[in-house]
Amino acid sequence: MTHKAIFKPLLKGIVPIVPPIARGDSLVNKTGSWRYMRPVYRNKLPPCNHSCPANEDIQGYLSLIKQERFQQAWELIRRSNPFPAVLGRVCDHPCELACNRRRFDEAVAIHNVERFLGDYGLTLPGEGKIRDRRGEKIAVIGSGPAGLSCAYHLAKMGYPVTVFEALSVPGGMLAVGIPEYCLPKEVLAAEINAIERLGIDIQTNVAIGSKQSLDDLFGQGYKAIFIATGAHKSMKLGLSGEEKDEVVDALSFLREVNLGNRVSVGDKVAVIGENNVAVNAARVAIRLGAKYVSIICRQSKIDMPNRDEEVKVAEEEGVHIVYLAAPSNILGEGRVAGLECIRMRLAEADKGRGARLTPVKGSEFVIDVDTVITAVGRTPDLTLINHELKTSPQGTLVVDAGTLATNKPGIFAGGDVTGGRATVAWAIGAGKRASVSIDRYIKGERLEVFREKTPIASFKDLNLAYFQSSPGAQISRLPVADRIKGFAEVEGGFTESVAIEETERCFSCGVCNGCDNCWLVCPDVAISRKNGEYQVNYDYCKGCGLCEEECPRGAITMEEEAKWRR
């Protein structure tokens, strides 16, 4: 072992002054090595989007409206829904039920914003005819929301589409099931026109099955068929006296009214049912001059999820609702002279929606009515359709839940004809899903589409500290007296400023909207912004997790570093 000490010499001549002062910057310290968790920007699925049966990117268009980019917002919503003006009016908006804001103060009034956006879209020139890029003809049977949605998306893909409609007007339930005070005819017509303008051929008064069968359609060169004929057949009460002239089913009643045919009702109307069809029938009866209108409801509440307010609105208009009562007998020789009902009792064990109901013996009572409207359910009318298609015991077509394929190749079905949720949004969603399946079928691809599971942005993913409580915007309604005079639209829409204000309430759950908070809270200046996007500099990010914790909307995830993973 050798020793070598270096002796510093006594300095001669010019002696440098060496104070403990220096330059340098900490960029030399790659503090990223401290990290065992790394933040990554990973958007989650907003619950509204997740819950939308029409698969709308709700958060997306709310955000665009907030930025006053209406045109882009409209284009975005049309990617899933060709009926924003319609759906904004008639949807039961499960999105608002799912909205995280509901647990904070009030859900964002998405349907009203959608209506605003749809109405805005009607002022645009619209999309022009799409030049057919593909040769394969597609037939769509039924021009309701499912049929037209499917036709629209297929047309956008370049397929020539023919829509066959049995009735004299297109629109299905939208045209004949929903009263005008809720969905004005011109709004529906405008959106159908916009769809037609893409080059879709809608043939009305053509009931497939009566003159040409499904096989005939294939014979005519159609490569695939989408059945969306809806559920237009009312179910029966099963009581004697149901065949009387003054007893009508609600669907026929609404259809006749909507088609502009003369319909008259008596002074005293009882509507039997507990769904939105019943409520609509009652409100229409009022508008047709009935003096006393009651809804006989078996349950303790009307079954209209997320549209409770409409029950109140109906009551304002004079509709009386008799809860926990069921019709037991239609009275009268010849004409209807009254309705005998029996009280129902909720079984003690399970009160609530859908609770077991039992009639109370001896509690019969009579309501003085001269007209009875039944709204106790509806079912598809498949008499004209090829019977080789598999049907359920409920009389609906059986399809693959994901692809909407029936048991016969090339035939797909969706909307009310397949049963299920029976809402407009769901039908529109089904139409789009069918279009995707048909496209894949035509191209000979596997029908099933693999979709990556994106986690849903839950309420606890949010950092509520960044949000301020603010009540949702209210809409206006016509005064009752003006309403019941006719069929003018009851609800007013949002003005532009109100719509923008309402979109500002959106939490943008799980989706980065460029709020800068992550950038602001980084103690290591490791997050940079460029063109509205953020980047983590992993050379310096210490993985403290502040950006993730402080992200108001849960759009950042902390992931374990590979080197720490076992």
Next chain:
Amino acid sequence: MTSLLAEKEKFVVPEEEYIYQGHTLCAGCSAALIIRYVLKVLGPKTICVVPACCFTLMSGRSTYGRDSQLTMPSGLRISILNCAFETAAVTASGVKAGLEAQGDYETTVLAVAGDGGTFDIGLQALSGAAERNDDIMYLCYDNEAYMNTGIQRSSATPDGCWTTTTPLPRPKQGAKKNIMEIMAAHKVPYAATATPAFPFDLMQKVSKAKQKRGTRFFHVLCPCPTGWRFSPEFSIKISRMAVESKVFPLYEIEDGEKYTITYSPRGVPVRQYLELQGRFRHLMTEQHIARIQENVDHHWERLVRQVQA
């Protein structure tokens, strides 16, 4: 409740950064955030005076580079002068006087000291500077104990708090020193509290203070993941809860007399603030919490009276 994101609209955060990446303050350190916000407002014509405290890490560590060149890899884009523990305020006074003697009246001299260096050992120098009303800015980032030496109690440590020198079963007894009242008693032109959870409030206050001359004092709560025993991602949440629970109200005092509360807290129970931190874990009996809540309410009411006076 004012939303932070709504406040953002009111104050444009300056783009420029005056702290470098790679500084060696702990992950999730509030002090780094505080200085980042403060310097964004003060800008490049600022000199930082730093006594012994965690923040000395900001000036890096002297080393010889490969070329035998001495470097001090500082985390700040401005000059830092390290000084003796108890001298932050007066060293800043000296620097300011030296600059003024050379005609530089513009540069802000900012002393950045911890609670030990402010409430305890540095109080005399701070009092001297405040009494002379020297034209300096003094920022106390209060992490409520001697953190750089490893969590020893200071006179800023709150009642009932665990530290290594107030070990269980006898945590710290007695309330923390009210440094803001001490500064108010000096009639300094501006004194304000702030936390990194309310960066716009903090930056607005710094901006306001920048317009003034004389001794300007900031008491900024600085939750310390290491010393307060919480996971670093909660630094800001805890700051926020301190404010919302009224444990650490946000206010300012002008000329020692004009009190203004700059944020109305929601008044969440103090328990919700305490239970986020390991240093209070032993405290979770109703009796303890009630006592702390009572003190918090008492101080809040006193503050409200001062605002009204």
Next chain:
Amino acid sequence: MEKVISGNYAAAYGAKLARPKFIAFYPITPQTTIVEKLADFSSSGELEAKFIPVESEHSAMAACIGAANTGVRTFTATSSQGLALMHELLFWAAGARLPIVMSNVHRALAPPTNLGADQTDSFAQRDTGWIQLECESAQEVLDSILQAYRIAEEVMLPCMVCHDAFYLSHTYEPVDIPEAELVDSYLPPYVPPFKLDSENRLTFYASSTRCPATQYEFRYHAQQAMERVPAVLRKADEHFYELFGRRYGIVEEYYLDGAELVIVAAGTMVSTVRRVVEEFRQRGERVGLLRIRMFRPFPKEEIRHLLKGVPKVAVFDRNISLGEGGILSQSIKSALYHTDQKPVVFGFIVGLCGVDITQDIVGDIVDYTLQQDTPEEDIIWTEVIR
């Protein structure tokens, strides 16, 4: 211009003439009249410095450090307890290589409280890295402050100029106060080799814990700067002589020719010793005097050279390092350790805490030393007349 002024006023005049840009002040007897006089200069406009009344000596030094870092000439003054309070910051000032000049009035450290002259206060700071000058007269106080800036700013180390309480601080003497213009030519404005400002980003004194070698290096360079001080002082002294006709040297030789006994002393007692030495010489006794003017860095070369072959040396310490003895005698002994023809060194503790050192005491010490071949004790105490 000649004025009859106290040693403290001489210090104040010296400071004023040096045109410092920053003065921190804090009162302590017997230093107070220095800062009072400076306050007068400041309020009359004769002194342009930023004049900051701090709240302690500790803060006075801290403020000087802050200001000196910005590259301005600074001054402060203190004494005894105040200097002890500054202790920590004396290391900061020297370690930071700041040419701060400070006047220290030697006063005893408590307890009990005592205002009398005693060198222990500044001698106890000998390891802090300051240059230390010991003055004998009011004139020397003034002149040394001007020289101190010249030296300090050349080697970038702080300098303390010390004088005794009351014997000098409050004793009036005729002092030549040089013309300001002439002083300006001797002491031009300070041009700092580094400075703290907001234009150039620099880091001052970042921790060296990770790389202690950096600080080892700083210490090496500070010592190298100390090594340069004697030559720099000599040059500054010569230039001073050219302009003002006065010089003091590093040490002063008085009747050293053929001396059999050399008294080594510093401070005001030197004047008393001079008289006694003259008396002994007149009697034919070969007694001489070596005055130490520069205590730090310690003038080892000069001492080895001048005391070589001298049979006996009597060191007068108005200070004591308890447990060791007189600080000056320790230093003398250690300086002589490697020389051949070592003198016998007698260490006397004299005049502590403001006790008078009379000609009688000095005479008795000389008699004693001349009679003794070797000291009876390592530390020799003198009889104090109460």
